[in-house]
Amino acid sequence: MKTIAIIFFSAIFIFPALAQNTASTAARLQVYVTKPDGSQTMMTSDGLSVTYDQLKLSGELMISTLVTGDADLSQILDSTLYDRITFSGTIPEGQFAFQSMVNAKFSVETDLFYGDRQSRILIDYDVSNRNTSLANTFSITCTGSISLANDLGISRDLGIADQVSFQYIQNVQTKNY
Numbered sequence: 001m002k003t004i005a006i007i008f009f010s011a012i013f014i015f016p017a018l019a020q021n022t023a024s025t026a027a028r029l030q031v032y033v034t035k036p037d038g039s040q041t042m043m044t045s046d047g048l049s050v051t052y053d054q055l056k057l058s059g060e061l062m063i064s065t066l067v068t069g070d071a072d073l074s075q076i077l078d079s080t081l082y083d084r085i086t087f088s089g090t091i092p093e094g095q096f097a098f099q100s101m102v103n104a105k106f107s108v109e110t111d112l113f114y115g116d117r118q119s120r121i122l123i124d125y126d127v128s129n130r131n132t133s134l135a136n137t138f139s140i141t142c143t144g145s146i147s148l149a150n151d152l153g154i155s156r157d158l159g160i161a162d163q164v165s166f167q168y169i170q171n172v173q174t175k176n177y
Helices: 002-014 071-078
Strands: 020-024 027-034 040-053 056-062 084-090 103-114 117-131 136-147 163-176
Touching: 040 071, 040 163, 084 117
Parallel strands: none
Antiparallel strands: 020 163, 027 040, 027 163, 040 056, 056 084, 084 103, 103 117, 117 136, 136 163
């Protein structure tokens, strides 16, 4: 029995497990809105938090971090009922796991939560990788769209198109030990 324990503990030191330490920067979010006259305006946030745990992703946007130069959008932001939007999803198996992949494009079906409202949206990922001897750095660009009425439950007329599109850009770095 003592021999088995010694072999087991020796194997731990001889064949170290690959552990990954994932560091994510805050994502830069851009939300594109169409006004009744057909013009487009934009809201931005540098405070979108998106984290990854293997194939699981989760994100949170505090509404207060959205900024815009458009007075109508500012009024809409000031009158929101809830202070955050959260989302979570699972990256399809084999698509992206912060390993040695070079480039990938895929979609993730994501659960979106706003107050007591839950909906599902699709987020399209475009991932590129810069792999060095020290770390893998992933540049992630995500795009999608949200229906204000169907996804967020906002049914009153806001003076903007119901469908808003978004894009966020993020860097994620992993180090192997």
